Amino acid sequence: MSAVISTTDLCRFFGDGDETQVKAVDNVSIEIERGEFTAIVGPSGSGKTTLLHLIGGLDNLTSGSVNLSGTNIAEMTGTALSDFRRDHIGFIFQAYNLIPVFSAEENIEYIMLLQGVGAAERKRRVAEMLAQVGLEGLGERRPNKLSGGQQQRVAIARAMVSHPDIILADEPTANLDSKTGIALLDLMKELNEQHNMTFVFSTHDDKIMSRASRLIHMLDGKIDRDERK
Amino acid sequence: MQTASLAFRNLFRNTRRTVLTVMLIGFSLTALIVFDGIMRGMITLMVENITGTLTGEAQIHRVDYRENLDVDLYLDNAAQIESQLQQDASLQAFAPRVISGAMISSSYNVSAGLVYGVDAQLEKSISKISEAVVEGAYLSGEESELLIGISMAELLEVGLGDRIVLTLSEVDNGELAQALFRVSGIVEFGLRELDENFAFTNIAAARRTLGMTDQQTHEYALRFVTPLSLTDSSSDLLNELNNGEIEALNWLELNPEISLILEISRYSSLMIGAVLFLLASLGVINSMFMSIYERIYEFGVIKAIGTRPGDISKLILFEALFIALISCGMGILLGAAIGAYTSTSGIAFGEMEFSGISLNNAIFSEFHIIQFTQFPIYVVLLTVIAAIYPARFAAKIIPSDALHKSL
Numbered sequence: 067m068s069a070v071i072s073t074t075d076l077c078r079f080f081g082d083g084d085e086t087q088v089k090a091v092d093n094v095s096i097e098i099e100r101g102e103f104t105a106i107v108g109p110s111g112s113g114k115t116t117l118l119h120l121i122g123g124l125d126n127l128t129s130g131s132v133n134l135s136g137t138n139i140a141e142m143t144g145t146a147l148s149d150f151r152r153d154h155i156g157f158i159f160q161a162y163n164l165i166p167v168f169s170a171e172e173n174i175e176y177i178m179l180l181q182g183v184g185a186a187e188r189k190r191r192v193a194e195m196l197a198q199v200g201l202e203g204l205g206e207r208r209p210n211k212l213s214g215g216q217q218q219r220v221a222i223a224r225a226m227v228s229h230p231d232i233i234l235a236d237e238p239t240a241n242l243d244s245k246t247g248i249a250l251l252d253l254m255k256e257l258n259e260q261h262n263m264t265f266v267f268s269t270h271d272d273k274i275m276s277r278a279s280r281l282i283h284m285l286d287g288k289i290d291r292d293e294r295k
Numbered sequence: 296m297q298t299a300s301l302a303f304r305n306l307f308r309n310t311r312r313t314v315l316t317v318m319l320i321g322f323s324l325t326a327l328i329v330f331d332g333i334m335r336g337m338i339t340l341m342v343e344n345i346t347g348t349l350t351g352e353a354q355i356h357r358v359d360y361r362e363n364l365d366v367d368l369y370l371d372n373a374a375q376i377e378s379q380l381q382q383d384a385s386l387q388a389f390a391p392r393v394i395s396g397a398m399i400s401s402s403y404n405v406s407a408g409l410v411y412g413v414d415a416q417l418e419k420s421i422s423k424i425s426e427a428v429v430e431g432a433y434l435s436g437e438e439s440e441l442l443i444g445i446s447m448a449e450l451l452e453v454g455l456g457d458r459i460v461l462t463l464s465e466v467d468n469g470e471l472a473q474a475l476f477r478v479s480g481i482v483e484f485g486l487r488e489l490d491e492n493f494a495f496t497n498i499a500a501a502r503r504t505l506g507m508t509d510q511q512t513h514e515y516a517l518r519f520v521t522p523l524s525l526t527d528s529s530s531d532l533l534n535e536l537n538n539g540e541i542e543a544l545n546w547l548e549l550n551p552e553i554s555l556i557l558e559i560s561r562y563s564s565l566m567i568g569a570v571l572f573l574l575a576s577l578g579v580i581n582s583m584f585m586s587i588y589e590r591i592y593e594f595g596v597i598k599a600i601g602t603r604p605g606d607i608s609k610l611i612l613f614e615a616l617f618i619a620l621i622s623c624g625m626g627i628l629l630g631a632a633i634g635a636y637t638s639t640s641g642i643a644f645g646e647m648e649f650s651g652i653s654l655n656n657a658i659f660s661e662f663h664i665i666q667f668t669q670f671p672i673y674v675v676l677l678t679v680i681a682a683i684y685p686a687r688f689a690a691k692i693i694p695s696d697a698l699h700k701s702l
Contacts, residue, residue: 125695152601
């Protein structure tokens with residue numbers, strides 16, 4: 067298997083001086099294979115979100131490198147980085163991550179518009195994704211007319227519709243009740259198996275962790291333990 | 296297209312703020328349209344008052360006469376000049392005048408002033424002397440008739456029929472001459488200088504008192520078929536008349552200080568517009584930044600999923616564009632409504648003197664297509680330009696910072 071995500075001596079420090087400097091991510095080197103369903107776990111402040119942001123090119127790293135599908139994204143800036151994220155990475159955030167003035171369908175369609183996908187193909191893929199995440203018939207609803215769980219399903223559909231190599235999810239179930247959260251993780255797992263996409267998500271929920279095939283434990287910005295099931 | 300659609304929908308996310316911003320820009324445009332209309336109306340009124348009250352649209356004198364109003368510097372070929380004036384098709388009317396400084400005495404008081412000897416009939420086509428008569432009657436051609444300004448009448452404590460003695464210097468020899476007149480009318484121009492210092496009599500009586508022949512004249516006042524305006528005051532006739540002895544000047548050349556005032560008035564709309572739109576632009580910048588900060592998490596998300604920085608800039612600029620277009624619609628409609636009213640009903644400011652120019656009539660706003668085309672274009676451009684700074688800010692948002700800020 068080939069590593070779709072590879073970080074080498076990845077560091078992200080905040081602050082300048084020795085006393086005030088916070089080492090959010092400190093010398094992290096990991097490799098994640100294609101199709102893995104990986105959870106980054108750890109207590110609050112352990113660096114899970116920062117690591118996800120660095121992997122996704124959402125934050126500027128202090129040192130080290132991040133290779134996604136063989137491309138070092140640390141060397142990318144501006145439009146090139148935006149285009150890379152658009153074509154290779156799907157993001158799912160905690161909550162409230164949909165464009166509120168767009169319907170569920172339009173939110174899913176948005177990324178394909180950025181990619182310049184034709185109208186007929188967009189329509190087909192939106193319908194397909196809505197069916198996959200169990201939201202048939204709800205496509206025309208705006209986010210404020212959907213429950214938290216339904217909104218996250220739309221976010222999952224949006225993340226997957228462009229067929230990215232990697233999906234990064236930052237505490238995707240944090241704002242959901244445990245039953246809905248588990249259902250959502252099961253859906254992600256199912257999609258992971260169906261499409262062989264690489265899922266990396268952060269969580270500190272034990273029930274969610276049990277769904278992951280690999281657990282990367284973080285503590286104080288470092289990898290404390292790397293556990294494969 | 297998607298960016299434009301998203302931008303348009305975003306306007307309705309915080310309707311109150313959008314409405315307030317639209318009102319700020321729209322009312323600024325309305326204010327500019329109305330102000331410019333009033334300024335144009337005021338300039339027209341000022342020009343009418345300058346050229347219509349006494350000056351005319353142009354005057355002919357001997358060279359150097361205007362410097363000291365020296366009575367010896369007269370035109371002595373009246374027949375030849377009048378013949379030339381009569382043959383010129385561009386000229387609507389002209390009137391000869393004899394002018395002299397004089398001591399104007401009543402039984403009770405004395406005042407220094409200017410006495411104009413005018414042709415009663417020809418003068419009606421040039422000045423407003425006949426319309427300014429508030430007591431008595433306009434000149435009929437009788438020997439001893441004298442019209443005096445209302446303020447002068449009060450100073451001299453005279454009324455209709457009272458005697459007035461004019462003391463002045465005869466031309467060429469400088470001998471003092473006196474003549475007795477009776478007040479046949481009192482005039483009120485609403486302009487202090489004219490009402491306090493001017494008296495008018497028949498040109499024949501004035502010439503006789505000054506020892507001038509009927510071929511000698513100090514001034515010709517002219518009125519053209521197509522009025523000499525602020526923007527086009529050139530005339531072939533005036534160019535032809537000018538030579539080493541005679542100077543023929545249009546009203547702008549006769550009143551260079553007024554020309555400057557009118558120029559300033561013309562540009563006042565630009566200055567007011569600049570101030571208004573500077574304030575409106577700051578409002579737009581403020582509104583846009585509020586909107587960006589309110590949606591910063593969303594900007595983080597859309598940037599994270601692959602929206603280019605340039606597309607985020609475009610989104611903000613489109614929002615500004617739509618706000619500007621809606622504002623222009625509102626501003627144009629309101630400006631047209633107010634303009635329609637003020638251009639037909641006029642705005643009465645009461646008796647007013649602006650830089651020595653009487654403005655005692657209602658000002659009728661003047662509206663031109665430029666106010667409803669160019670001004671809105673400026674508004675749209677300025678609004679979009681004002682949005683560049685917030686747009687650049689939004690484009691530079693680092694997704695991880697934006698996502699942290701609202702969590």
